[in-house]
Amino acid sequence: MIWVRRSAIAALFILFVFGFKYIEALYGLFVPQRPAIVERTAMYVLVWQHLVIALVPTLAALAVSATAGCLLHVYGSEETKSLAVSLGSIGETFPSVAIIALSVPVLGYGNLPCMLALFVYAVLPILRNTVTGLAEVPRGVTEAAKGMGMDKLQMLFKVELPLAWPVMAAGLRVALIINISAATLGATVGAGGLGIPIVAGIRTYDTLMVMKGTMPVLLMALFADSMFAGADGKRSRNG
Amino acid sequence: MAMISIENLHKSYGSQAALDGFSLEVEEGELMVLIGPSGCGKSTLLKCVNRMVASDSGSIALAGRPVTDYKEELLRRGIGYCIQEVGLFPHLDVYENIAVVPRLLRWPEGRIRERVDRLIAISGLSAGHLRKHPRQLSGGEAQRVGVLRALASDPPVLLMDEPFGAVDPLNRHTLQAEFLKMQKELKKTVVFVTHDVDEAILLADRIALMEKGRLVAVDAPQGLEARLDEAFIGDFLGSEYPLRLLGRYAVKELGLCGNGAEGGPEGDALRLEMEPGMTLKDLLSGLIRAEGDYVLVTTPEGRDIRLSFSDIKCLMKGARR
Numbered sequence: 422m423i424w425v426r427r428s429a430i431a432a433l434f435i436l437f438v439f440g441f442k443y444i445e446a447l448y449g450l451f452v453p454q455r456p457a458i459v460e461r462t463a464m465y466v467l468v469w470q471h472l473v474i475a476l477v478p479t480l481a482a483l484a485v486s487a488t489a490g491c492l493l494h495v496y497g498s499e500e501t502k503s504l505a506v507s508l509g510s511i512g513e514t515f516p517s518v519a520i521i522a523l524s525v526p527v528l529g530y531g532n533l534p535c536m537l538a539l540f541v542y543a544v545l546p547i548l549r550n551t552v553t554g555l556a557e558v559p560r561g562v563t564e565a566a567k568g569m570g571m572d573k574l575q576m577l578f579k580v581e582l583p584l585a586w587p588v589m590a591a592g593l594r595v596a597l598i599i600n601i602s603a604a605t606l607g608a609t610v611g612a613g614g615l616g617i618p619i620v621a622g623i624r625t626y627d628t629l630m631v632m633k634g635t636m637p638v639l640l641m642a643l644f645a646d647s648m649f650a651g652a653d654g655k656r657s658r659n660g
Numbered sequence: 661m662a663m664i665s666i667e668n669l670h671k672s673y674g675s676q677a678a679l680d681g682f683s684l685e686v687e688e689g690e691l692m693v694l695i696g697p698s699g700c701g702k703s704t705l706l707k708c709v710n711r712m713v714a715s716d717s718g719s720i721a722l723a724g725r726p727v728t729d730y731k732e733e734l735l736r737r738g739i740g741y742c743i744q745e746v747g748l749f750p751h752l753d754v755y756e757n758i759a760v761v762p763r764l765l766r767w768p769e770g771r772i773r774e775r776v777d778r779l780i781a782i783s784g785l786s787a788g789h790l791r792k793h794p795r796q797l798s799g800g801e802a803q804r805v806g807v808l809r810a811l812a813s814d815p816p817v818l819l820m821d822e823p824f825g826a827v828d829p830l831n832r833h834t835l836q837a838e839f840l841k842m843q844k845e846l847k848k849t850v851v852f853v854t855h856d857v858d859e860a861i862l863l864a865d866r867i868a869l870m871e872k873g874r875l876v877a878v879d880a881p882q883g884l885e886a887r888l889d890e891a892f893i894g895d896f897l898g899s900e901y902p903l904r905l906l907g908r909y910a911v912k913e914l915g916l917c918g919n920g921a922e923g924g925p926e927g928d929a930l931r932l933e934m935e936p937g938m939t940l941k942d943l944l945s946g947l948i949r950a951e952g953d954y955v956l957v958t959t960p961e962g963r964d965i966r967l968s969f970s971d972i973k974c975l976m977k978g979a980r981r
Contacts, residue, residue: 559745559747560745561743561744561745561746561747562745562747562748562749562750563747564712564743564745564747565741565743565745565746565747565748565749565806566747566749567712567736568710568712568736568741568743568819569736569737569741569760569761569764569809570732570733570734570735570736570737570738570761570764571733571764572733575764579749580749583751584749584750584751
């Protein structure tokens with residue numbers, strides 16, 4: 422079932438990235454006149470840029486938040502843990518446009534401010550979910566683990582992290598999907614990616630151009646979501 | 661030398677004293693049941709033995725060596741530990757759950773497999789359970805796995821904190837009987853915490869009765885019967901303690917004495933089958949049901965024996981010796 426969904430999404434994605442001229446022709450039947458836009462960058466390059474801009478900050482955020490969450494879990498007090506959880510919730514409500522705008526004066530135009538903004542944006546929800554997930558491991562399980570002679574690291578890696586993973590994955594899922602869509606905003610501060618045709622299309626009132634950037638982003642987000650649907654479901658059925 | 665010697669142990673949580681000068685010796689191969697009302701410190705005591713809880717003062721020695729001599733984790737790997745919540749790891753199957761401590765001890769895979777197979781063979785589980793995950797087990801099965809996991813590395817000492825407390829009464833009785841059978845074969849030194857007097861009577865070699873962090877009495881179940889007049893002992897064990905004690909003794913294990921004569925042709929008398937699990941309590945229940953003052957008990961060999969109340973008294977006298 423999940424494979425059908427994934428292949429459908431992938432097929433549509435390939436169609437929109439490499440076969441856009443067919444959609445263009447189809448569209449032309451209904452709306453004859455279009456302004457002529459010269460594309461400077463090929464679609465697959467834009468897709469690649471977009472992937473890098475969205476994925477690298479998310480993965481970096483996963484590494485940083487998971488490490489920080491584990492350290493908080495092992496060494497942190499109840500207060501610092503609840504602080505991390507509330508910070509995570511606040512962070513999610515912070516608009517990513519604002520972070521991008523705020524980082525431009527510091528980092529200048531280009532990919533970097535956009536990636537930094539996405540990184541900051543992803544850190545908090547993943548950190549929050551790591552802390553919550555580790556705290557939610559049943560007391561009987563941790564007591565048994567301790568009573569059988571596991572040290573703190575063994576408990577963390579053999580018991581707590583595997584059990585907390587579904588919760589952490591939920592945080593990662595949210596962060597990744599938001600970052601795939603938010604990466605389009607990078608085009609406003611000079612970053613590459615699929616935001617470029619969108620911004621160009623808006624400026625020239627060209628709906629088709631907007632769609633050319635939007636649809637692949639949408640499909641990428643859907644595909645990322647479907648990846649988690651599998652992993653997440655399998656884990657939680659076990660747990 | 662005692663396997664576990666606890667000397668003058670103190671532990672307080674704030675101003676609340678959980679253990680207040682507790683001393684006890686547990687012999688090798690003995691099943692010691694700690695019993696007492698909630699909050700009497702029995703769980704705390706258990707956790708002091710494997711240092712899940714640090715005592716304030718006093719000492720605990722395992723086979724003569726103070727537990728504080730060991731590194732905490734290494735000490736715990738050498739002691740079986742079994743709790744009411746069971747705490748099986750939900751992401752591991754039964755085999756991997758049992759293999760946890762052997763893996764921590766870096767046993768080779770072949771030895772672990774052999775050990776798990778042997779444990780499954782002496783338990784009430786089948787090899788088909790090994791690849792199941794904890795969520796697929798019933799409460800009783802999960803508890804059995806919990807006990808096997810505690811026994812996995814063949815530790816000489818086993819600590820059990822109300823291990824059958826969360827199981828329904830019928831299953832609990834089966835689990836207790838199975839555990840007793842295993843214990844007879846394995847002869848571990850066991851410290852077993854419970855608040856269930858029947859469980860204590862059934863399992864214990866000796867019962868240690870606790871109140872407010874102190875040891876009130878320690879004796880074999882039949883020995884405590886003589887001390888029921890003492891204030892706290894009588895209150896906690898209850899005046900029906902002698903009746904409950906009858907549940908400990910299987911009729912077939914006690915030599916039939918006195919006038920346990922061969923039955924005559926009394927056709928109307930109540931007949932009972934002597935099943936392996938038949939206890940003196942079942943016999944007494946039969947006597948209460950019977951119209952006359954005796955019942956006919958059919959032995960496995962097919963003989964009928966006439967038993968009356970005086971036989972129970974006589975059998976109990978034998979058990980006390």
